[in-house]
Amino acid sequence: MAPRFRQSGTCCLLPGQLQKGGNETTLELCFVKKRKTAMIGKTGQVQWRIQEGTVNKSKHAVSAAITTILLARLIAVSLLFLLCCLLLPAASRVDSPTEQVRATVDKVLTIVRSAKPKSKAQMDEQRAQLIEIIYPRFDFPEMAKRSLGSNWTRRTPEEQREFVGIFAALMGRAYADNIESYTSQNVVYTRESGDQNYAQLDTKIVGDNQSLLTINYKLHRVDQEWKIYDMVINDISVVNNYRSQFNRVIARSSFAELVRR
Numbered sequence: 393m394a395p396r397f398r399q400s401g402t403c404c405l406l407p408g409q410l411q412k413g414g415n416e417t418t419l420e421l422c423f424v425k426k427r428k429t430a431m432i433g434k435t436g437q438v439q440w441r442i443q444e445g446t447v448n449k450s451k452h453a454v455s456a457a458i459t460t461i462l463l464a465r466l467i468a469v470s471l472l473f474l475l476c477c478l479l480l481p482a483a484s485r486v487d488s489p490t491e492q493v494r495a496t497v498d499k500v501l502t503i504v505r506s507a508k509p510k511s512k513a514q515m516d517e518q519r520a521q522l523i524e525i526i527y528p529r530f531d532f533p534e535m536a537k538r539s540l541g542s543n544w545t546r547r548t549p550e551e552q553r554e555f556v557g558i559f560a561a562l563m564g565r566a567y568a569d570n571i572e573s574y575t576s577q578n579v580v581y582t583r584e585s586g587d588q589n590y591a592q593l594d595t596k597i598v599g600d601n602q603s604l605l606t607i608n609y610k611l612h613r614v615d616q617e618w619k620i621y622d623m624v625i626n627d628i629s630v631v632n633n634y635r636s637q638f639n640r641v642i643a644r645s646s647f648a649e650l651v652r653r
Contacts, residue, residue, distance in 0.1 A: 531619035532560035
């Protein structure tokens with residue numbers, strides 16, 4: 393008959409061998425049992441560590457992937473912002489009234505101070521250059537409308553267009569005549585005030601450290617440009633002054649007579 397084993401604690405014992413020198417067998421069997429148990433325990437630890445390492449690697453890989461995605465998005469947003477800045481509509485980058493008027497005046501003074509016309513042809517050429525620079529800075533239709541006052545609405549569209557042309561030529565010549573004399577004088581920009589649509593720019597014409605006259609420009613915004621619709625020279629409004637003259641002529645004679653003059 394095959395020997396039967398019985399459990400004794402954590403060891404397997406052969407019946408009968410406990411009394412007949414069975415201690416060696418018992419110890420051997422117990423050693424084998426514990427060794428197998430230890431091997432199984434170590435195997436479990438190794439497997440757990442392998443699993444833990446795999447999880448950690450997965451976490452690092454996911455973290456790296458998220459970091460890469462966030463970095464890519466940050467770069468994309470930065471490039472988009474830069475592109476928007478480069479392609480931003482000019483409306484948000486409009487120069488101030490002072491900057492725009494200064495640019496026009498500087499161009500005019502450059503022509504006046506560099507050229508010294510001697511013949512009528514040269515003078516006409518210089519005047520044409522000045523007019524080309526001056527005209528874009530003025531809103532002559534608005535100035536003409538304000539100068540006519542209540543008489544503006546009584547005119548037909550054709551009469552209004554005709555009057556704007558005459559008024560622009562008159563104002564252009566007057567402004568050019570004045571500024572042509574500023575060969576040695578300087579323009580000082582003293583103050584700018586206003587809001588997003590209307591502004592006033594105060595300037596002084598100085599020579600030999602003395603103020604010769606003051607010119608305050610009244611401007612309004614037309615698209616991306618600040619355009620002059622009135623000038624106050626030594627506290628006298630150009631528009632108001634012209635309005636008084638035009639009203640007298642129309643009252644004494646007629647609008648047609650004003651245009652002929």
